[in-house]
Amino acid sequence: MYKLSVINLTKRFGFRKVFTDISFELETGRALAVVGPNGSGKTTLLLTLLGGFRPNKGTVTFQEDERVMPAETIRDHTALVAPYLNFYDNLTAEENLIFFSAVSGGRVTGKELTGLLEQVGLAGRGDDPVGSYSSGMKQRLKFAAAILKQPQFLFLDEPTSNLDNDGKKMVFDLINGFKSRSILVLATNEKEEQQLAEQVCRLDR
Amino acid sequence: MPNKSAGLTGRALAVYSKDMKVELRSKYAFNAILMFGITTLAVVSFTLGQSGLSASLLAALFWIIMFFAAMAGLAQVFVREEETGTVLALRLAADPTAVYLGKLFFNLSLMILIAFVITPVFFIFTDAPVDNILLFVLVLILGIVGLCAATTIVAAIISKAGIKGALFAVLSFPILFVLLLLLVSASTRVLEEATLGGIALELQGLVAYSGVMITASLMLFKYVWQE
Numbered sequence: 001m002y003k004l005s006v007i008n009l010t011k012r013f014g015f016r017k018v019f020t021d022i023s024f025e026l027e028t029g030r031a032l033a034v035v036g037p038n039g040s041g042k043t044t045l046l047l048t049l050l051g052g053f054r055p056n057k058g059t060v061t062f063q064e065d066e067r068v069m070p071a072e073t074i075r076d077h078t079a080l081v082a083p084y085l086n087f088y089d090n091l092t093a094e095e096n097l098i099f100f101s102a103v104s105g106g107r108v109t110g111k112e113l114t115g116l117l118e119q120v121g122l123a124g125r126g127d128d129p130v131g132s133y134s135s136g137m138k139q140r141l142k143f144a145a146a147i148l149k150q151p152q153f154l155f156l157d158e159p160t161s162n163l164d165n166d167g168k169k170m171v172f173d174l175i176n177g178f179k180s181r182s183i184l185v186l187a188t189n190e191k192e193e194q195q196l197a198e199q200v201c202r203l204d205r
Numbered sequence: 206m207p208n209k210s211a212g213l214t215g216r217a218l219a220v221y222s223k224d225m226k227v228e229l230r231s232k233y234a235f236n237a238i239l240m241f242g243i244t245t246l247a248v249v250s251f252t253l254g255q256s257g258l259s260a261s262l263l264a265a266l267f268w269i270i271m272f273f274a275a276m277a278g279l280a281q282v283f284v285r286e287e288e289t290g291t292v293l294a295l296r297l298a299a300d301p302t303a304v305y306l307g308k309l310f311f312n313l314s315l316m317i318l319i320a321f322v323i324t325p326v327f328f329i330f331t332d333a334p335v336d337n338i339l340l341f342v343l344v345l346i347l348g349i350v351g352l353c354a355a356t357t358i359v360a361a362i363i364s365k366a367g368i369k370g371a372l373f374a375v376l377s378f379p380i381l382f383v384l385l386l387l388l389v390s391a392s393t394r395v396l397e398e399a400t401l402g403g404i405a406l407e408l409q410g411l412v413a414y415s416g417v418m419i420t421a422s423l424m425l426f427k428y429v430w431q432e
Contacts, residue, residue: 086290103221103299
């Protein structure tokens with residue numbers, strides 16, 4: 001059982017406050033929707049939770065079986081899918097997946113890659129450079145990387161952006177699959193995506 | 206559940222082989238360094254003609270070329286991640302130590318490859334004595350390790366800045382000044398046909414410089430790499 005505890009989290013950029021005193025607690029199988037208007041700090045909150053930004057105040061604690069996880073192990077248990085997350089355009093989709101798996105300490109077989117790409121609707125495109133992908137295909141590839149990692153903490157920022165109707169259906173199926181075994185944090189303003197979460201964190205500009 | 210057995214070495218190798226693949230396909234850093242080195246050598250050798258240079262001037266010329274060649278290309282290792290927007294994915298996925306080691310080994314490979322091209326051309330163009338070539342190669346290897354150790358951490362620091370190129374040279378110069386003095390001194394003695402014992406002090410200094418620089422970088426890199 002994993003747990004994510006956030007207490008009084010505050011982030012400022014210079015004198016500008018992005019969010020103040022955010023607190024919540026999530027356990028495996030639970031999801032939180034972070035909602036708010038553009039510029040309210042949804043992305044900053046997600047990146048702060050992931051350690052991408054240092055908070056000005058407050059704590060973020062990742063726990064496994066009631067024990068606090070060491071900071072250096074957290075990145076092996078977390079994944080982010082977001083429109084601003086870029087993969088290597090010069091590498092093929094398969095090379096990107098192999099790299100991100102290897103750098104997280106994992107190993108992946110050719111058969112697993114084929115199955116994975118099929119699952120996200122990129123069958124037969126694994127040898128193409130990511131630079132030749134459309135934005136929707138790139139978003140699908142990010143989900144493939146997340147599936148490959150099987151994270152205990154999954155962070156999704158506008159998960160269905162750039163996707164067609166088939167892609168959106170695939171994402172909802174994937175999120176439902178992840179929900180039983182992971183903690184989900186979704187930054188979104190889409191009603192349909194918000195309904196996937198039991199808890200809501202509302203941010204104001 | 207994926208196999209999570211790979212340790213630091215495996216993760217650093219993953220970063221290294223990724224950077225090699227990206228460089229082999231773009232050849233951006235390699236071409237920038239090589240063009241600078243060859244152009245400078247050609248200009249200097251045609252300007253000097255057959256006039257001949259002293260050992261100290263030859264050594265200084267060689268390390269000036271290596272220094273500016275390093276300035277021309279080694280920063281790319283972090284700047285490219287920042288400019289293509291891949292830095293966030295890498296930061297979230299990879300251990301900072303693995304990233305530093307992978308990037309350091311990539312820069313080392315690049316500089317060794319460049320040295321393979323530039324060094325013979327330097328000896329041909331300048332007519333420098335080659336009697337002590339093995340000792341020269343030893344100094345060269347230690348010099349490359351020192352150059353890469355210093356420039357890799359400086360490249361990480363400047364990658365977020367606006368005027369990267371100028372800042373890279375400005376920040377690198379004071380850090381590399383001691384190294385360059387040691388390298389010019391050792392190379393001068395080697396070209397004057399000194400023995401291994403004759404440059405022992407410089408060699409100790411070079412090993413110590415690289416040791417201190419790599420240790421300090423390993424300790425500091427995670428703070429440079431975050432936010």
